[in-house]
Amino acid sequence: MECFTIRMLEESARGACPKCGDPAAGPNGLALFADDDDEPICRACGKKMAPSMVALLDLARTAERVGKSYRHLLTPPMELLLDLASAAENYSRSAPKLRAT
Ligand SMILES: [Zn+2]
Structure with a gap:
């Protein structure tokens, strides 16, 4: 079972969602992360997985x-x-x- 955390992003996200590869551009602030990734996951993947x-x-x-x-x-x-x-x-x-x- 995969674990997720909510972390504070100091800078805006510019990479891709590590789960689906879609661009994950977003403002700085709170974001959802899978424990094994350093990039935030997109909302669509988050809604499916957590x-x-x-x-x-x-x-x-x-x-x-x-x-x-x-x-x-x-x-x-x-x-x-x-x-x-x-x-x-x-x-x-x-x-x-x-x-x-
Ligand atoms: Zn995604």
Whole structure:
């Protein structure tokens, strides 16, 4: 079973996705990596191979965007709160279920 991690990219991605070879151009910031590769994998491959990690990445990016853009406001705009709630719901639906011991 392959393992995936979310890492911070200091520079924009310019290489190719190591799984499918498609150009993986993207902004710097959080990205999904397979443990055995140094280049980030594309969203399409991530959704096939690690959908819960893509959902977690979406949640982290949404929270980062809301936090950076509206930290000076007491309450962010409703549209962004709904984006955050939607990303959290997507993650909770895709997250692996914990087994009771
Ligand atoms: Zn790919």
